Amino acid sequence: MTIQGIIPGPQVMTTNPDLFWGMIASMWIGNLMLLVINLPLVGVWVRLLKVPYRLMFPAIVMFCCIGIYSINSLPTDVLFIALFGVLGYVLIKLGFEPAPLLLGFVLGKLLEENLRRALILSRGEMATFVTHPVSLGLLLAAVALLVLALIPKLNKERDEIFTE
Numbered sequence: 001m002t003i004q005g006i007i008p009g010p011q012v013m014t015t016n017p018d019l020f021w022g023m024i025a026s027m028w029i030g031n032l033m034l035l036v037i038n039l040p041l042v043g044v045w046v047r048l049l050k051v052p053y054r055l056m057f058p059a060i061v062m063f064c065c066i067g068i069y070s071i072n073s074l075p076t077d078v079l080f081i082a083l084f085g086v087l088g089y090v091l092i093k094l095g096f097e098p099a100p101l102l103l104g105f106v107l108g109k110l111l112e113e114n115l116r117r118a119l120i121l122s123r124g125e126m127a128t129f130v131t132h133p134v135s136l137g138l139l140l141a142a143v144a145l146l147v148l149a150l151i152p153k154l155n156k157e158r159d160e161i162f163t164e
Contacts, residue, residue, distance in 0.1 A: 061085075 002008065006016060013020045038045070068077045092098060122128035129135050 006012065006019065064081060065078050068081050069075070071077065088098065091101065118128065119126075129139060
């Protein structure tokens, strides 16, 4: 939508009602088509689940490579996904959780852009994040959630130290 000059958000309903209701109608039509297509194919999808992972994995990798190559027609893109695949495998083997890494990858650019925007509006003043009640409340909630997530790990390490 942003490529077409439309700003996504709640104002889309009032500024571009034709686009909004067209998207709603297309979602209804798409769901109806999926229902018509998938009801007869339920047996096929169940049999597909019985395919062993060792046979399914190469097909998934092949389709990923075809998809990434079809975007820009660059072989280096395929090498990049291979590199990132190996990096992801190493990170999983080292005990990193993939979900937060993926979330950080997806939302990182948006977070950085909005942080830069806030700092520009406040003329580089970091105190703007703690002077307004809403931003202070959100920061305190984030810190509290971080502490709640770390407490079990700290207790586990503490118990291991005292048992030794």
